[in-house]
Amino acid sequence: MTKILLVSSMLLGLLLLCQASSADKNIGIYELRKGNFRLKLTNYGATIISLMVPDKHGNVADVVLGYDDIESYKNDTVYFGCLVGRVANRIGGAQFTLDGKTYKLPANDGKNTLHGGTKGYGDVIWTVNTHKEDSHITFTYDSADNEQGFPGKLSVSVTYMIIDNNKLGVKMVAKPICKATPVNLAQHSYWNLGGHNSGDILSHTIQIYGKGVTPTDKELIPTGEILSVKGTPYDLLEPRAIGAQINENFEGYDINYALNFDSGNHFSKVATLKDPKSGRKMELWSNQRGVQFYSGTMLKDSKGKGGAIYKQYAGLALETQGFPNSVNIDHFPSQIVRPGETYKHYMVYRFTAS
16 A cells, blocks of 8 residues: 555656646747837746847947846846736735725735745746737637635736837736736836946936826835825936935835826826936836836846846836825825726837937
């Protein structure tokens, strides 16, 4: 009997190994291209791997930080290029209450939940629904009830599309199946318009069309206030070099901007980023009410593509989103989506050079 149990255990182990190997075979690399504007993605985490963009002389460079292989994305801790959710950013105390019930989540950032938990949407294999190389690719994911502690099944899709010349569109849609649930998806690419391996982004100029920020405590959880940027290092209403304010008293940016429009259905310009050396400029448009500007402060010697070592400020993230921790702050715009409703999050990146 012992031998039979041992053999059965070995067979079960081999079966699980085969299943894991089979699942890994479903991970692929996909490309979208139009002229010299080329995007590479993987369905692991619905992740942007690279984006080739021309400079003012017509020379192309990859402006997205990332890795050379899928295994590195699996071990990633900084969310290079992936789609994060079910709820992006932080949830204070790793819990929230909805319709009288308290939901406890994994605490993967101190005592708080970050970017969906220990295995968020950036750590799962998405299904490739459609792919047309000169047009678009759509990834889908069916999120289970109680996945990472969140209530209800959620059907999620993200479409990356090339629009006209040198424009990248992103369309995120989510539909709850049976229960109300918070939804706040975000695209988490790190940008360096000089090229992913060109050094830091401190000389980039940035303009963010947000008159307010949601200040945080020492754990980066919003306090619930919305404060004016006037007279602070966060005032980016006019173009300013990112490094202009960074010093021993202000190490960098990692904060949500309250954008200058009220409706979550209104599509407006969020930010403009420019690299003075290459001449590349990126304009970001979205229908979301917030954008997290993160200047890559905590990047520390990450080994990236082609042997590049990404040091502090090697890239920046501009994550359009709903307000962080809105599930616990009643006066923040709600991110709760109920059955019969649809979450819609649109983004357009427009690249030019001069």
